[in-house]
Amino acid sequence: MSTAVGTDRAASGLRGAWEVVKRALRMELAIYASIGRFIARRPAIERGGAGFGYHRPVLTVLIIFIVLSAVEIPIFDLVVHRWPAVRIPLLVLGIWGLTWMFGLLCAYLVRPHTVGPAGIRVRAGLETDVLLQWDDIASVARRLRVDEPKSPKIVETGDGADAARMLLLRVNNETVIEIELERPTPVLLPGHGAAGGAQLVDAVRIWVDDPTAFMDEVRTYL
Template identity: 40%
Template structure:
């Protein structure tokens, strides 16, 4: 029974991933990034975009070559492999689109850290004591969220291409929700395209008074 539940949970997760990719691709095509009104977008796609474009080009060439070869020598496999190849190509385009249309979001009271379709971590601005440009690496190429260290030295890394280049020093141990559960950390690392500029924006926003809605 547990195996069935795990299988269903995995299938549901895969379906949600597919839907998110196709939505991101649709937003990219119509140029409507997922940025709510009042939020400031912070880009982070420059690191992975060249690599993804290379994979997309290679996959497109592979689809065409396989279709030509199989149409002459092994016709029964032509359609299944063509469908699989096109699906893989669209999947990678959706991944690239997610990096472009789902940037980090800086709001009045919160910094929402994203990583394409994988991660979302909300960091309250009032918990940020300092910002600095520091490089960190995550273990493994596919991991986008990782907690490094323990106790007072625990740091949450939300990487792009297994790297981060901006570090948020928190006012103290802070519990943040991640895709893998809650973690209590004292620092947060993330990747942005312009670390120095973003650091300066965060310093100004952190020191600015919080806007209040006018009383009626």
């Protein structure tokens, strides 16, 4: 019995490790895909749809990190240039880190929320990409909400018949658009556990840089 339990735990651990590796690879590919879209000026917006950014609150921070990463590379290279065994790995790591930060910035720019014939597509960073079809949407409203830092992505409200689950895609702990759904709707989120994988949600809240333009576009479909 104990041997079987140990084997199951080992297999579960391997599956978990493999999922982590696959997620890391997907994020790495997303970085380079975002850079490619940025260079080609091809944001991920469906035909007939309109894109709405959510990067303004974090833009300054991202640019600062990119500049600091770029400055660190020649400084460290100057310090360790006499030791090739140290210099080369640090140089590779520095270039990779700079590329990653630039790719993250590109992801914010070329993967906006979209409103189009298929519905509202909400995004966050490199991984989250959820399409909410118009048939599933009950209402869309402009409502500012500010949460505590490190609040969970999935929030449960009420109890019994009034219980509801809400997905919050915050930027700087804030959301400004609330999308209520007709019924509990499955969404696929990155990762696994309580806030990852397939989740049933009754509402979605997002941050949009220009909520007025977003609502104007939504009104053409609802």
